[in-house]
Amino acid sequence: MLLARAAREVAALSIILAACGGGGGGGDAGPTSPVAATPVLTTVTVSLSAASVQIGWTDTARAAGFDQKGAPFSIGVPVWTTASNAIAMVDSSGLVIGVAIGQTTVIATVGGKQGRAVLPVVPVEVRTVVVDPPAGSASPGQTVQLTATTLDGVGDTLTDRAVTWSSTQPATATVSATGLVTAVTAGTAIIVAASEEQTGAAVIVVTGAIAPGVVVTISKPTVGQTVGDTLPLFATAKSANRITGVVASVGTQELSLTRILIGASGAIEAWIGTMHLAGTLYGTYEVVVKATDSKNTYGIDSVSFVRKKLVLGGSGPYSGRKRLVPVVPKIIP
Secondary structure, eight states: OHHHHHHHHHHHHHHHHHHTTOTTOOOOOOOOOOOOOOOOEEEEEEEOSSSOEEBTBEEEOEEEEEETTSOEEOOOSOEEEESOTTTEEEOTTOEEEEOSBEEEEEEEEETTEEEEEEEEEEOOOOOEEEEESSEEEEOTTOEEEOEEEEEOTTSOEEOSOOOEEEESOTTTEEEOTTSEEEEOSSEEEEEEEEETTEEEEEEEEEOSOOOSSOEEEEEESOTTOEEOSEEEEEEEEEOSSOEEEEEEEETTEEEEOEEEEESTTSOEEEEEEEEEOOSSOOEEEEEEEEEEETTSOEEEEEEEEEEOOOOTTSSSOOTTOOBOSOOOOOBOO
Protein backbone atom coordinates (compact mmCIF):
# COMPACT_ATOMS: atom_id res chain seq x y z
CA MET A 1 0.00 0.00 0.00
CA LEU A 2 2.78 2.40 0.88
CA LEU A 3 4.60 1.65 -2.36
CA ALA A 4 1.50 2.20 -4.44
CA ARG A 5 0.80 5.47 -2.71
CA ALA A 6 4.37 6.69 -3.30
CA ALA A 7 4.16 5.78 -6.98
CA ARG A 8 0.97 7.81 -7.36
CA GLU A 9 2.56 10.87 -5.71
CA VAL A 10 5.61 10.67 -7.99
CA ALA A 11 3.38 10.48 -11.07
CA ALA A 12 1.36 13.51 -9.95
CA LEU A 13 4.52 15.50 -9.31
CA SER A 14 5.82 14.67 -12.79
CA ILE A 15 2.61 15.97 -14.38
CA ILE A 16 2.84 19.24 -12.43
CA LEU A 17 6.49 19.74 -13.40
CA ALA A 18 5.71 19.09 -17.06
CA ALA A 19 2.86 21.63 -17.04
CA CYS A 20 5.14 24.23 -15.51
CA GLY A 21 7.92 23.58 -17.99
CA GLY A 22 10.06 22.16 -15.28
CA GLY A 23 11.82 18.89 -15.04
CA GLY A 24 15.02 20.35 -16.48
CA GLY A 25 14.12 19.03 -19.88
CA GLY A 26 15.34 22.23 -21.67
CA GLY A 27 13.22 21.22 -24.64
CA ASP A 28 11.61 23.32 -27.41
CA ALA A 29 9.23 25.97 -26.02
CA GLY A 30 7.10 25.85 -29.23
CA PRO A 31 6.43 28.45 -31.98
CA THR A 32 5.90 32.18 -31.10
CA SER A 33 3.37 34.57 -32.79
CA PRO A 34 4.87 37.32 -35.07
CA VAL A 35 4.78 40.87 -33.72
CA ALA A 36 2.38 43.12 -35.83
CA ALA A 37 3.97 46.18 -37.49
CA THR A 38 2.98 49.48 -35.91
CA PRO A 39 0.84 51.56 -38.34
CA VAL A 40 2.60 54.72 -39.51
CA LEU A 41 1.35 57.58 -41.66
CA THR A 42 2.47 56.92 -45.22
CA THR A 43 0.14 58.81 -47.56
CA VAL A 44 -1.95 62.01 -47.38
CA THR A 45 -4.66 62.77 -49.94
CA VAL A 46 -6.57 66.01 -50.58
CA SER A 47 -10.04 66.24 -52.12
CA LEU A 48 -12.25 69.17 -53.17
CA SER A 49 -16.00 69.34 -53.61
CA ALA A 50 -15.89 70.42 -57.26
CA ALA A 51 -13.58 70.40 -60.25
CA SER A 52 -13.10 74.18 -60.09
CA VAL A 53 -13.95 77.27 -58.07
CA GLN A 54 -15.13 80.64 -59.33
CA ILE A 55 -13.43 83.91 -58.47
CA GLY A 56 -14.69 85.13 -55.10
CA TRP A 57 -16.43 81.84 -54.33
CA THR A 58 -15.34 79.23 -51.82
CA ASP A 59 -14.89 75.49 -51.57
CA THR A 60 -13.78 73.23 -48.72
CA ALA A 61 -10.67 71.06 -49.01
CA ARG A 62 -10.51 67.82 -47.06
CA ALA A 63 -7.45 65.72 -46.16
CA ALA A 64 -7.24 62.01 -45.36
CA GLY A 65 -4.33 59.87 -44.13
CA PHE A 66 -3.41 56.23 -44.84
CA ASP A 67 -0.84 53.85 -43.33
CA GLN A 68 1.68 51.58 -45.08
CA LYS A 69 -1.05 49.03 -45.76
CA GLY A 70 -3.47 51.55 -47.21
CA ALA A 71 -5.71 51.55 -44.15
CA PRO A 72 -7.17 54.87 -42.92
CA PHE A 73 -4.92 56.69 -40.47
CA SER A 74 -6.11 59.47 -38.16
CA ILE A 75 -4.22 62.68 -38.95
CA GLY A 76 -5.93 65.43 -36.99
CA VAL A 77 -5.82 68.96 -38.42
CA PRO A 78 -3.32 69.45 -41.27
CA VAL A 79 -1.43 72.61 -42.19
CA TRP A 80 -3.10 74.08 -45.29
CA THR A 81 -1.33 76.09 -48.02
CA THR A 82 -1.65 76.77 -51.74
CA ALA A 83 1.08 76.90 -54.35
CA SER A 84 -0.02 80.45 -55.28
CA ASN A 85 -1.97 82.80 -53.01
CA ALA A 86 -2.38 85.08 -56.02
CA ILE A 87 -4.72 82.50 -57.61
CA ALA A 88 -6.38 80.91 -54.56
CA MET A 89 -6.01 81.15 -50.79
CA VAL A 90 -6.84 78.65 -48.05
CA ASP A 91 -7.35 79.16 -44.33
CA SER A 92 -6.43 76.90 -41.41
CA SER A 93 -9.71 74.97 -41.69
CA GLY A 94 -9.28 74.15 -45.39
CA LEU A 95 -11.69 76.79 -46.72
CA VAL A 96 -10.45 77.78 -50.19
CA ILE A 97 -11.36 81.00 -52.01
CA GLY A 98 -10.71 81.75 -55.68
CA VAL A 99 -8.75 84.97 -56.21
CA ALA A 100 -7.82 85.17 -59.91
CA ILE A 101 -8.20 83.16 -63.11
CA GLY A 102 -5.58 80.41 -63.30
CA GLN A 103 -4.60 77.10 -61.75
CA THR A 104 -2.89 76.30 -58.46
CA THR A 105 -2.44 73.42 -56.01
CA VAL A 106 -4.03 73.02 -52.59
CA ILE A 107 -1.57 71.35 -50.17
CA ALA A 108 -2.15 69.60 -46.82
CA THR A 109 0.93 68.88 -44.68
CA VAL A 110 0.81 66.35 -41.81
CA GLY A 111 3.81 64.87 -40.01
CA GLY A 112 6.18 65.60 -42.87
CA LYS A 113 3.80 64.08 -45.44
CA GLN A 114 1.96 66.14 -48.06
CA GLY A 115 -1.20 65.66 -50.05
CA ARG A 116 -2.05 67.78 -53.09
CA ALA A 117 -5.05 68.60 -55.28
CA VAL A 118 -5.05 70.72 -58.44
CA LEU A 119 -7.54 73.62 -58.34
CA PRO A 120 -8.53 75.62 -61.44
CA VAL A 121 -9.99 79.08 -60.71
CA VAL A 122 -12.49 80.16 -63.35
CA PRO A 123 -14.47 83.36 -64.08
CA VAL A 124 -17.78 83.88 -62.30
CA GLU A 125 -20.61 82.42 -64.39
CA VAL A 126 -23.52 84.44 -65.73
CA ARG A 127 -26.68 83.07 -64.10
CA THR A 128 -29.25 85.70 -65.10
CA VAL A 129 -29.74 88.11 -68.00
CA VAL A 130 -32.16 90.97 -67.34
CA VAL A 131 -33.53 92.94 -70.30
CA ASP A 132 -34.88 96.42 -69.72
CA PRO A 133 -37.54 97.42 -70.50
CA PRO A 134 -39.16 93.97 -70.49
CA ALA A 135 -41.78 95.13 -73.01
CA GLY A 136 -42.42 97.97 -75.42
CA SER A 137 -44.51 99.04 -78.36
CA ALA A 138 -43.71 100.96 -81.53
CA SER A 139 -45.17 101.83 -84.89
CA PRO A 140 -43.43 100.62 -88.06
CA GLY A 141 -40.21 102.60 -88.51
CA GLN A 142 -39.86 103.58 -84.85
CA THR A 143 -37.10 102.29 -82.58
CA VAL A 144 -36.87 101.06 -78.99
CA GLN A 145 -33.55 100.86 -77.13
CA LEU A 146 -33.10 97.80 -74.92
CA THR A 147 -30.32 97.14 -72.42
CA ALA A 148 -29.14 93.82 -70.97
CA THR A 149 -27.61 93.34 -67.52
CA THR A 150 -25.72 90.16 -66.66
CA LEU A 151 -25.84 88.91 -63.06
CA ASP A 152 -24.05 86.18 -61.14
CA GLY A 153 -25.64 83.64 -58.81
CA VAL A 154 -26.12 86.11 -55.93
CA GLY A 155 -27.34 89.02 -58.06
CA ASP A 156 -24.08 90.94 -58.43
CA THR A 157 -23.67 92.68 -61.78
CA LEU A 158 -21.02 91.33 -64.13
CA THR A 159 -19.83 94.19 -66.33
CA ASP A 160 -17.36 92.36 -68.57
CA ARG A 161 -19.63 89.89 -70.38
CA ALA A 162 -20.52 89.84 -74.07
CA VAL A 163 -24.21 89.95 -75.00
CA THR A 164 -25.68 88.75 -78.30
CA TRP A 165 -29.04 90.11 -79.49
CA SER A 166 -31.59 88.39 -81.74
CA SER A 167 -35.24 88.66 -82.77
CA THR A 168 -37.66 85.75 -82.98
CA GLN A 169 -39.61 87.60 -85.67
CA PRO A 170 -37.24 89.78 -87.74
CA ALA A 171 -40.08 90.43 -90.22
CA THR A 172 -41.88 92.19 -87.34
CA ALA A 173 -38.95 93.81 -85.52
CA THR A 174 -35.19 93.69 -85.93
CA VAL A 175 -32.49 94.30 -83.33
CA SER A 176 -28.93 95.58 -83.67
CA ALA A 177 -25.80 94.35 -81.89
CA THR A 178 -26.34 97.10 -79.29
CA GLY A 179 -29.98 96.23 -78.50
CA LEU A 180 -31.64 98.89 -80.70
CA VAL A 181 -34.97 97.49 -81.90
CA THR A 182 -36.54 98.72 -85.14
CA ALA A 183 -40.25 98.08 -85.72
CA VAL A 184 -41.00 96.74 -89.19
CA THR A 185 -44.60 95.60 -89.47
CA ALA A 186 -47.58 94.91 -87.21
CA GLY A 187 -47.16 91.91 -84.92
CA THR A 188 -45.26 90.73 -81.86
CA ALA A 189 -41.57 89.87 -81.64
CA ILE A 190 -39.46 88.53 -78.79
CA ILE A 191 -36.08 90.23 -78.54
CA VAL A 192 -33.57 87.86 -76.90
CA ALA A 193 -30.32 88.83 -75.16
CA ALA A 194 -27.91 85.91 -74.65
CA SER A 195 -24.75 85.80 -72.54
CA GLU A 196 -22.83 82.57 -72.01
CA GLU A 197 -25.56 79.95 -71.46
CA GLN A 198 -28.24 82.32 -70.11
CA THR A 199 -30.87 84.42 -71.86
CA GLY A 200 -33.29 87.24 -71.13
CA ALA A 201 -35.99 88.68 -73.36
CA ALA A 202 -38.37 91.55 -74.01
CA VAL A 203 -41.72 91.63 -75.81
CA ILE A 204 -41.99 94.19 -78.59
CA VAL A 205 -45.46 94.86 -79.99
CA VAL A 206 -45.50 96.62 -83.35
CA THR A 207 -48.83 98.41 -83.61
CA GLY A 208 -51.11 98.10 -86.62
CA ALA A 209 -54.07 96.07 -87.80
CA ILE A 210 -54.65 92.94 -85.73
CA ALA A 211 -54.86 89.73 -87.74
CA PRO A 212 -57.88 87.47 -87.21
CA GLY A 213 -57.63 84.91 -84.45
CA VAL A 214 -55.57 84.82 -81.26
CA VAL A 215 -51.81 85.22 -81.47
CA VAL A 216 -49.83 84.03 -78.43
CA THR A 217 -46.15 84.84 -77.96
CA ILE A 218 -44.02 83.44 -75.11
CA SER A 219 -41.08 85.62 -74.06
CA LYS A 220 -40.16 83.73 -70.89
CA PRO A 221 -38.76 81.13 -70.88
CA THR A 222 -36.71 81.59 -74.01
CA VAL A 223 -35.90 78.64 -76.25
CA GLY A 224 -33.38 76.36 -74.54
CA GLN A 225 -33.29 78.42 -71.34
CA THR A 226 -32.02 76.59 -68.26
CA VAL A 227 -34.25 76.70 -65.17
CA GLY A 228 -34.33 75.00 -61.78
CA ASP A 229 -37.47 73.71 -60.06
CA THR A 230 -39.46 76.90 -60.76
CA LEU A 231 -40.42 78.15 -64.23
CA PRO A 232 -41.06 81.90 -64.62
CA LEU A 233 -43.61 82.60 -67.38
CA PHE A 234 -44.26 85.74 -69.43
CA ALA A 235 -46.46 85.84 -72.53
CA THR A 236 -48.59 88.16 -74.63
CA ALA A 237 -51.85 87.35 -76.40
CA LYS A 238 -53.41 89.49 -79.15
CA SER A 239 -56.91 89.29 -80.55
CA ALA A 240 -59.50 91.58 -82.04
CA ASN A 241 -61.64 90.41 -79.13
CA ARG A 242 -61.04 90.51 -75.40
CA ILE A 243 -58.69 87.84 -74.06
CA THR A 244 -60.54 85.99 -71.31
CA GLY A 245 -57.87 83.62 -70.03
CA VAL A 246 -54.36 82.31 -70.57
CA VAL A 247 -53.17 78.91 -69.28
CA ALA A 248 -49.65 77.48 -69.31
CA SER A 249 -48.97 73.75 -69.13
CA VAL A 250 -45.93 71.51 -68.76
CA GLY A 251 -46.96 67.89 -69.19
CA THR A 252 -49.98 67.39 -66.93
CA GLN A 253 -49.27 70.50 -64.84
CA GLU A 254 -51.33 73.61 -65.57
CA LEU A 255 -51.18 77.18 -64.32
CA SER A 256 -53.57 80.06 -65.05
CA LEU A 257 -51.52 83.17 -65.78
CA THR A 258 -52.22 86.60 -64.32
CA ARG A 259 -53.04 89.59 -66.52
CA ILE A 260 -50.87 92.73 -66.17
CA LEU A 261 -50.49 95.95 -68.13
CA ILE A 262 -47.00 96.93 -69.22
CA GLY A 263 -45.24 99.41 -71.46
CA ALA A 264 -44.62 103.12 -71.03
CA SER A 265 -48.33 103.93 -71.10
CA GLY A 266 -49.64 100.63 -69.73
CA ALA A 267 -51.19 99.85 -73.09
CA ILE A 268 -49.70 96.38 -73.54
CA GLU A 269 -51.53 93.42 -72.03
CA ALA A 270 -49.28 90.61 -70.77
CA TRP A 271 -49.72 87.43 -68.79
CA ILE A 272 -47.31 86.24 -66.11
CA GLY A 273 -46.88 83.48 -63.53
CA THR A 274 -44.44 81.08 -61.90
CA MET A 275 -44.91 77.33 -62.18
CA HIS A 276 -43.39 75.06 -59.53
CA LEU A 277 -42.29 72.02 -61.49
CA ALA A 278 -43.25 68.70 -59.92
CA GLY A 279 -41.14 65.55 -59.75
CA THR A 280 -37.39 65.06 -59.71
CA LEU A 281 -36.75 64.29 -63.38
CA TYR A 282 -34.51 66.70 -65.27
CA GLY A 283 -33.97 67.27 -68.98
CA THR A 284 -35.66 69.08 -71.87
CA TYR A 285 -39.32 69.98 -71.50
CA GLU A 286 -41.88 72.05 -73.41
CA VAL A 287 -44.20 74.67 -72.00
CA VAL A 288 -47.43 75.33 -73.89
CA VAL A 289 -49.38 78.57 -73.45
CA LYS A 290 -53.00 78.70 -74.64
CA ALA A 291 -55.01 81.94 -74.78
CA THR A 292 -58.78 82.13 -75.31
CA ASP A 293 -60.80 85.21 -76.30
CA SER A 294 -64.43 86.22 -75.75
CA LYS A 295 -65.49 84.47 -78.97
CA ASN A 296 -64.01 81.22 -77.65
CA THR A 297 -61.26 81.41 -80.24
CA TYR A 298 -57.88 80.30 -78.99
CA GLY A 299 -54.20 80.55 -79.91
CA ILE A 300 -51.22 78.50 -78.79
CA ASP A 301 -47.47 79.00 -78.53
CA SER A 302 -44.85 76.63 -77.12
CA VAL A 303 -41.20 76.84 -76.08
CA SER A 304 -38.76 74.11 -75.07
CA PHE A 305 -36.58 74.65 -71.98
CA VAL A 306 -34.04 72.70 -69.95
CA ARG A 307 -34.68 71.78 -66.34
CA LYS A 308 -31.68 70.89 -64.20
CA LYS A 309 -30.34 71.27 -60.72
CA LEU A 310 -28.83 74.75 -60.43
CA VAL A 311 -25.78 74.93 -58.16
CA LEU A 312 -24.31 78.26 -57.19
CA GLY A 313 -20.57 78.71 -57.14
CA GLY A 314 -19.32 76.18 -59.64
CA SER A 315 -19.74 72.81 -61.20
CA GLY A 316 -19.78 70.69 -58.04
CA PRO A 317 -22.68 69.48 -55.93
CA TYR A 318 -21.41 70.64 -52.55
CA SER A 319 -24.05 72.90 -51.00
CA GLY A 320 -21.56 74.66 -48.73
CA ARG A 321 -19.97 76.61 -51.57
CA LYS A 322 -20.66 80.31 -51.31
CA ARG A 323 -19.68 83.68 -52.68
CA LEU A 324 -17.79 85.82 -50.18
CA VAL A 325 -17.31 89.17 -51.87
CA PRO A 326 -17.63 90.61 -55.38
CA VAL A 327 -14.21 90.83 -56.97
CA VAL A 328 -12.79 92.19 -60.22
CA PRO A 329 -11.53 89.29 -62.35
CA LYS A 330 -7.84 89.32 -63.13
CA ILE A 331 -5.61 86.86 -64.94
CA ILE A 332 -2.39 85.63 -63.34
CA PRO A 333 0.08 84.28 -65.92
